[in-house]
Amino acid sequence: MxxxxxxxxxxxxxxxxxxxxxxxxxxxxxxxxxxxxxxxxxxxxxxxxxxxxxxxxxxxxxxxxxxxxxxAAMVFQEPATALNPTLRVGSFVAGTWRRHHPGASRAAARAATVDLLAQVGIADPAARTRAWPHELSGGMRQRVMIAAALATDxxxxxxxxxxxxxxxxxxxxxxxxxxxxxxxxxxxxxxxxxxxxxxxxxxxxxxxxxxxxxxxxxxxxxxxxxxxxxxxxxxxxxxxxxxxxxxxxxxx
Ligand SMILES: Nc1ncnc2c1ncn2[C@@H]1O[C@H](COP(=O)(O)OP(=O)(O)O)[C@@H](O)[C@H]1O
Ligand SMILES: [Mg+2]
The missing domain is CATH 3.40.50.300 (P-loop containing nucleotide triphosphate hydrolases)
Incomplete structure (x- = not known):
């Protein structure tokens, strides 16, 4: 192997x-x-x-x-500092996804983001894309960080x-x-x-x-x-x- x-x-x-x-x-x-x-x-x-x-x-x-x-992608200890406080969590994940899928449309990035948030167990992922990091619990923020890491496949x-x-x-x-x-x-x-x-x-x-x-x-x-x-x-x-x-x- x-x-x-x-x-x-x-x-x-x-x-x-x-x-x-x-x-x-x-x-x-x-x-x-x-x-x-x-x-x-x-x-x-x-x-x-x-x-x-x-x-x-x-x-x-x-x-x-x-x-x-x-x-390789990394998930850090402290999701509060690793997440950008000035970006809604959906924009954060979508931004990472788009950097790894150049040329993809905004709509494709949005669909991929909702799918990634669902994969990390976030309920009602479409609505959650609009949340700010400070509105989420530590566990939720860490799920968002994991979603962003997965966005790079x-x-x-x-x-x-x-x-x-x-x-x-x-x-x-x-x-x-x-x-x-x-x-x-x-x-x-x-x-x-x-x-x-x-x-x-x-x-x-x-x-x-x-x-x-x-x-x-x-x-x-x-x-x-x-x-x-x-x-x-x-x-x-x-x-x-x-x-x-x-x-x-x-x-x-
Ligand atoms: N940027 C840095 N500059 C100088 N020393 C560092 C730096 N980062 C970590 N160290 C030192 O390197 C050693 C290993 O650190 P680190 O890898 O963070 O340990 P761990 O993650 O196991 O707690 C520690 O003694 C730490 O003080
Ligand atoms: Mg350490």
């Missing part, structure tokens, strides 16, 4: 002083495959995704090999903590949506989160990062049940502790 995205000893460093922020990350995701990248805050997950998509800030540079086969969707800013129930619905979309479209997914349980719920393979490096990578079931690296074990224990603490207390 061919990889839709492969990183070969990817590095990210600061141009000013050459300081390494990401070192020697080699990963690949195949057509229709799902790869989760997990690690604590600051471990280099976002920079790895940005480098893979070619959207690093100008003060940083990537080294090593980055190969994409087909289009990507072969791989890169998600950077797309549910971290959402409450647990909304998070579960967005994860279910993503699972459905990747299955229906045969799209590949790279899903970044600090939360191992979230990553495991959508990804067949899991990569663990720490301090800018990859510590292990493998099938999700194996990583969760037989972690090879002590840091992965630590993450698993922290995750379990967090979940137990969050469990509603039993009344005595």
């Amino acid at each position: 061919t990889a839709v995205l492969s990183l070969d000893r990817l590095g990210v460093r600061r141009r000013a002083d050459g300081a390494a922020l990401v070192t020697d990350v080699s990963l690949a995701v195949e057509a229709g495959g799902t790869l989760g990248i997990v690690g604590e805050s600051g471990s280099g997950k976002s920079l790895t995704l940005r480098a893979a998509l070619g959207i690093l800030p100008p003060t940083l540079e990537a080294t090593g090999g980055i190969r994409r086969d087909g289009r 990507p072969r791989v969707l890169l998600c950077d903590e797309p549910t971290t800013a959402l409450d647990v129930r909304v998070q579960a619905r967005i994860l279910a949506l993503l699972r459905g979309l990747i299955a229906d479209r045969g799209m590949a997914l790279v899903f970044v989160s600090h939360d191992l349980a979230v990553v495991a719920s959508v990804c067949a393979r899991i990569a663990v990062m720490r301090a800018g490096s990859l510590v292990e990578e493998g099938p999700a079931a194996r990583v969760l049940t037989e972690p090879r690296h002590p840091y992965t074990r630590e993450l698993l224990e922290a995750n379990l502790a967090r979940r137990l603490a969050a469990r509603p207390k039993e009344s005595a």
Whole structure:
């Protein structure tokens, strides 16, 4: 199988002083495959995704090999800042669609937009095209961002903590949506989160990062049940502790 995205000893460093922020990350995701990248805050997950998509800030540079086969699109953590507050959400999605379908008519863009909003589970999508971002809930805004990403017809969707800013129930619905979309479209997914349980719920393979490096990578079931690296074990224990603490207390 061919990889839709492969990183070969990817590095990210600061141009000013050459300081390494990401070192020697080699990963690949195949057509229709799902790869989760997990690690604590600051471990280099976002920079790895940005480098893979070619959207690093100008003060940083990537080294090593980055190969994409087909289009990649990204969904960010904070839909409130990723959406343009001065555009109705329909215009935002339609604008993205039109950039990827040059020469298409306004009517075609409108029809495609309504269809995309429906695909991401937005009820009454034709009416919703006229909503402003601030009129929507966080979950709805994230659905709009996913619709805009799908407007480019990507072969791989890169998600950077797309549910971290959402409450647990909304998070579960967005994860279910993503699972459905990747299955229906045969799209590949790279899903970044600090939360191992979230990553495991959508990804067949899991990569663990720490301090800018990859510590292990493998099938999700194996990583969760037989972690090879002590840091992965630590993450698993922290995750379990967090979940137990969050469990509603039993009344005595
Ligand atoms: N634009 C930047 N300039 C300099 N350092 C950065 C920049 N962005 C991130 N970093 C640093 O690179 C490291 C990895 O960051 P990041 O990829 O955002 O981590 P994560 O997404 O895993 O939380 C962190 O130490 C962070 O402070
Ligand atoms: Mg990040």
